Amino acid sequence: MKLNxxxxKKxxxxxxxxxxxxxxxxNLRIKKVSGKxxxxxxxxLxxxxxxxIKTILKESEILKKC
Incomplete structure (x- = not known):
């Protein structure tokens, strides 16, 4: 996914x-363990x-505080 x-998004x-x-x-971890x-x-990825996404959410949280 691109940052822009x-x-x-909201x-x-x-x-x-x-x-x-x-x-x-x-789901991917489960598939990895089962070998599929x-x-x-x-x-x-x-x-x-x-x-x-977590970084963008944190940035917006910090900007709201300022």
Whole structure:
């Protein structure tokens, strides 16, 4: 995901997106343990997207306080 795309979204939309990514990460971990995950790079992509969204949410929280 691109940062510009994420920054245009509202906090509520980002939180919904975050929940979806966390569920996807959980499902990918389950597939990895069971040996059915062929594309292991997807775990890294999801983890990085989660971090991006959390960073944007934190930035907006800090800006609201100022």
């Amino acid at each position: 795309y994420l920054r245009k 906090n509520q939309q980002l939180k919904i997106e975050l929940l979806g990514l966390l569920k996807e990460q959980f 995950l062929n594309q292991s790079h997807l775990l890294n 999801v983890r990085k997207n989660i971090a991006r």
